[in-house]
Amino acid sequence: MRTPRPTGQDLKLLDPDGSFRARLDADRQAIAQLSDSGRLEDLARIVHGLAGAAGTFGYAEVGNIAIELDDRFVAGEPVRAADVARLLAALEQALGLPGKSA
Amino acid sequence: MTLDYGHAEGFAAASREHLEPIAAQARILVVEDDDNIAALLGRELRGLGHTVDTVRYAEDALFAARANDYTLMIVDLGLPDGDGLDLVREMRRRTVEAPILMLTARRRVEDRVMGLTSGADDYLVKPFAVPEMRARVTALLRRPSRLRGHRIAIANMVVDADALEAIVDGVSLALPRKQFQLLELLARRKNHMTPKRMVEEALYGFDDDVTANSIEAQISKLRRALKAAGAGVALETRRGIGYRLVGAGGAPN
Structure with missing residues (x-):
């Protein structure tokens, strides 16, 4: 079953003070920096947090990509730059900043 | 892998207008180091009329459990100062009887089984839909063994x-x-x-x-x-x- 896209009202109910949205933006910037620097351990920690939380707050696409990457980190499989770019693109889309990492 | 963790009605049901009645007000301990998840749990559970305490560390959870008589605990598995599995085992060793709902991003079947065998009563995988979390909490609070004189x-x-x-x-x-x-x-x-x-x-x-x-x-x-x-x-x-x-x-x- 396809995960439905939550409405703006749904997101407001789940994140009334916007703190999760602010975190998404902070995570987006951190992921961009870490992927450049190659600090995979820190990157894995942020991705793990997003894998657990993003879907809960209604950011389905971000959550699904983060889960995919988190599974690879846990399994010790390589995470490619293109995968991180997909996550960044989903974050930008969620934050209304399309096209930055495209 | 694509997880289906929330239906349209699930998101909409986050509204206070859709809250289901519950058996009784409870005092709940939330052990969670993700500030956003902790805040969400606190907000939702308080909305159901419960009193909620939130701690980030396993050590603080043990202290809180010793000082208070909790009706229910929600424990995240990945804590900064230890594994939630060890925390649950220690709680049970100390004869803490409150039902425990484990919360984790670990999705493998063996992780879920290990969580339940360590002493947890139920297991909720992150990401979770808020209505499912509420339903699991309500179900745990409804269990006959937990009922007090009414x-x-x-x-x-x-x-x-x-x-x-x-x-x-x-x-x-x-x-x-x-x-x-x-x-x-x-x-x-x-x-x-x-x-x-x-x-x-x-x-x-x-x-x-x-x-x-x-x-x-x-x-x-x-x-x-x-x-x-x-x-x-x-x-x-x-x-x-x-x-x-x-x-x-x-x-x-």
């Missing part, structure tokens, strides 16, 4: 913990949530002195702003409400000690 009679009054209702001479007495929690606590301990600190712990969470007069104000309002309803009880105050609910005239009921 109807407490004292003089001409019955305190019904299931219906969240006090009845005086067959007539329902409408009390605000805090006053009902206070009445239920005092009724459970009828004829016994209840220390002020116990009242404070039962009514307020760690993060609640409690002033020196908060408890006295609630006691005063409850006393007036009971008197107005014609309840044959007396709510006694002993300065510096606490409070006691007795049948009118002080006779044990």
Whole structure:
């Protein structure tokens, strides 16, 4: 079953003070920096947090990509730059900043 | 892999308008180091009328569990100072009997099985849909082994913990949530002195702003409400000690 896209009202109910949205933006910037620097351990920690939380707050696409990457980190499989770019693109889309990492 | 963790109605059901009734108000400990998830859990559970304490560390959770009688605990597995599995095992070793709902981003079947065999009563995988979390909490609180006495009679009054209702001479007495929690606590301990600190712990969470007069104000309002309803009880105050609910005239009921 396809995960439905939550409405703006749904997101407001789940994140009334916007703190999760602010975190998404902070995570987006951190992921961009870490992927450049190659600090995979820190990157894995942020991705793990997003894998657990993003879907809960209604950011389905971000959550699904983060889960995919988190599974690879846990399994010790390589995470490619293109995968991180997909996550960044989903974050930008969620934050209304399309096209930055495209 | 694409997870389906929320249907359209699931998101919409996050609205307060869709809250399901629950059996009783509970004191819940949330052990979660993700600030956003912790805040969400606290908000939702308080919205259901529960008192919620939130801690980030396993060590703080053990301390809180020792100091308070929790009805339910929600424990995240990945804590900064240890594994939630070890925390749950330690809780059980210390004979903490409250049901435990494990919360984790670990999605493998073997992780879920290990969580349940370590002493947890249920397991919720992140990301989760809020209505599912609420339903699991409600189900855990509904379990027969966790039920306490539900109807407490004292003089001409019955305190019904299931219906969240006090009845005086067959007539329902409408009390605000805090006053009902206070009445239920005092009724459970009828004829016994209840220390002020116990009242404070039962009514307020760690993060609640409690002033020196908060408890006295609630006691005063409850006393007036009971008197107005014609309840044959007396709510006694002993300065510096606490409070006691007795049948009118002080006779044990």
